Amino acid sequence: MKITGVPAFQDNYIWCLERDGRALVVDPGDADPVLDHLAASGTALAAILITHHHNDHAGGIAGLVRRFDVPVFGPALEDIAGVTVKVREGDTVRVPQLDAQFSVIELPGHTLGHVAYYRPNQLFCGDTLFACGCGRLFEGTPAQMLASLSKLASLPGDTQVYCAHEYTQSNIRFALAVEPGNQRLIARWEQVNALRQAGLPSVPSTLETERETNPFLRAGESAVIAAARARGADDSPVAVFAALREWKNRY
């Protein structure tokens, strides 16, 4: 399976999975870059997967289904124009043209109906888990988001994390303010800067890297607790997580 991050808008990636001349896309916020990519690779679209209702993830559905008559999978708990198959926790999404199937993971927090699509070694997690960060809490509570991130954190360490935005450098800058002594984080900063300077994406990362460096997966680590406590939080994981998220919003 070939996986390409088709760039869209300022910093979105529309993930395009291709096999034997067929493709599926995750979160096409814009149809045009996807149509250009498919034309350039001579590939036909077979399915669309949507993680949540924001326009930078779902705005390209209409333009794609005008050209390709394909199923559009999306969260059952959100009302998204163009979604034809509503999915819930534990459902299996099958795309036979690519011989691919994904399990659906519900992840309330960024939005209330947000879902991820997972198959062994690959996680398409929209705006929930970012490389070294997490999505803003537009609809859910800190407790919901923390529970959602904990679900993802329990996946195997070699899982490739395909998030939907290139936010990694600013996320690492914040993570270094939280954990200035985290050696793996310092190494990641160098690696990501080198990638970006070469014009390359910083994603996917792996879940192991996220567990070692992403402060939002580390609300139980003593250094992270200490940083949150210095900003007024008590030691409970939800309070630590909420303090981190608030801090990042204003960072």
Ligand code: ZN
């Ligand atoms: Zn979003």
Ligand code: FE
């Ligand atoms: Fe987004």
